[in-house]
Amino acid sequence: MDITRFKEDLKAHLEEKIIPFWQSLKDDEFGGYYGYMDFNLNIDRKAQKGCILNSRILWFFSACYNVLKSEKCKEMAFHAFEFLKNKFWDKEYEGLFWSVSHKGVPVDVTKHVYVQAFGIYGLSEYYEASGDEEALHMAKRLFEILETKCKRENGYTEQFERNWQEKENRFLSENGVIASKTMNTHLHVLESYTNLYRLLKLDDVYEALEWIVRLFVDKIYKKGTGHFKVFCDDNWNELIKAVSYGHDIEASWLLDQAAKYLKDEKLKEEVEKLALEVAQITLKEAFDGQSLINEMIEDRIDRSKIWWVEAETVVGFFNAYQKTKEEKYLDAAIKTWEFIKEHLVDRRKNSEWLWKVNEDLEAVNMPIVEQWKCPYHNGRMCLEIIKRVD
Numbered sequence: 001m002d003i004t005r006f007k008e009d010l011k012a013h014l015e016e017k018i019i020p021f022w023q024s025l026k027d028d029e030f031g032g033y034y035g036y037m038d039f040n041l042n043i044d045r046k047a048q049k050g051c052i053l054n055s056r057i058l059w060f061f062s063a064c065y066n067v068l069k070s071e072k073c074k075e076m077a078f079h080a081f082e083f084l085k086n087k088f089w090d091k092e093y094e095g096l097f098w099s100v101s102h103k104g105v106p107v108d109v110t111k112h113v114y115v116q117a118f119g120i121y122g123l124s125e126y127y128e129a130s131g132d133e134e135a136l137h138m139a140k141r142l143f144e145i146l147e148t149k150c151k152r153e154n155g156y157t158e159q160f161e162r163n164w165q166e167k168e169n170r171f172l173s174e175n176g177v178i179a180s181k182t183m184n185t186h187l188h189v190l191e192s193y194t195n196l197y198r199l200l201k202l203d204d205v206y207e208a209l210e211w212i213v214r215l216f217v218d219k220i221y222k223k224g225t226g227h228f229k230v231f232c233d234d235n236w237n238e239l240i241k242a243v244s245y246g247h248d249i250e251a252s253w254l255l256d257q258a259a260k261y262l263k264d265e266k267l268k269e270e271v272e273k274l275a276l277e278v279a280q281i282t283l284k285e286a287f288d289g290q291s292l293i294n295e296m297i298e299d300r301i302d303r304s305k306i307w308w309v310e311a312e313t314v315v316g317f318f319n320a321y322q323k324t325k326e327e328k329y330l331d332a333a334i335k336t337w338e339f340i341k342e343h344l345v346d347r348r349k350n351s352e353w354l355w356k357v358n359e360d361l362e363a364v365n366m367p368i369v370e371q372w373k374c375p376y377h378n379g380r381m382c383l384e385i386i387k388r389v390d
Helices: 003-023 051-068 071-088 113-130 133-150 183-200 203-220 245-259 265-286 307-324 327-344 376-388
Strands: 106-108 242-244 295-297 300-302
Touching: 003 051, 003 071, 003 327, 003 376, 051 071, 051 113, 051 376, 071 113, 071 133, 113 133, 113 183, 133 183, 133 203, 183 203, 183 245, 203 245, 203 265, 242 245, 245 265, 245 295, 245 307, 265 307, 265 327, 307 327, 307 376
Parallel strands: none
Antiparallel strands: 242 295, 295 300
């Protein structure tokens, strides 16, 4: 498959599979989008609606409009924005709730940096699509909240009560540890700040972006290994021996994207070198010739194939190909896409992608839609290749 056909294939998949599926989940009665579809394609219209899902849908339809100029996508983005603004925004303490009921009544009023970051990401992209000054104001206010209420010397405190009192970071912790700092949350702050700075070029956003880039270089990256720390204490000491190959390859291209805006040439060179080192190690250690294995926890390798990991693999390896012109990266990106089409794209009518397949490539009974299963990774994969291939 040549690059032009690769792009055309992804564009067709986006327009014919991913966009129509998420359009079908629009809740015209209560607003927003339905929050849950099980493995058997049953929609729970009374399921809670998570802000992670809603803000990612807002980003997705906004980004689709910005690339494809589809008025329908712009309408869907507006629908997501209205629900975010009217139901997820805390009018008393500001910031975004974790989840609301299907009718939009607050259910879990926890404030998490992860959610606020995706709020910035979605709102800034929607501002580009719509020119809506209210969306821009909300994005800038969320940025101010993260910088004034959540930022500490070593990174961002991640989880808070509704009134911004700190609490244990249980929502982004796994494997039996409670992590004060996670690479995952900080990665999405990085990408949201990159997007906000791309659009506004504000000095305070630049300073925060450079600061978090330095944090990745100095504290989160394990120099010489090609891996980032995953679950850490306040001082970025690892709480568990873990390698998340999906987060590694995703971070490689998101850091590279942030580096485009860095004014410090030495830091920019360091980040670009780091990004390629991560891509190189990921290809060597985790690419099995057709796709990426998931993770390694305490020397136990998980060889299942996860929807979002494979989507980020396509972008990460294609980015490395663009930087180096080495065919091995292009080959890995295209092979991963072929694997996705064969094993993760759900061929059933009115479905989208499977959550994962096991080591034997059998579909695992997991939801098609829920708080974390969204059009952000796979939609962005398509959009990135469309934008990157002339």
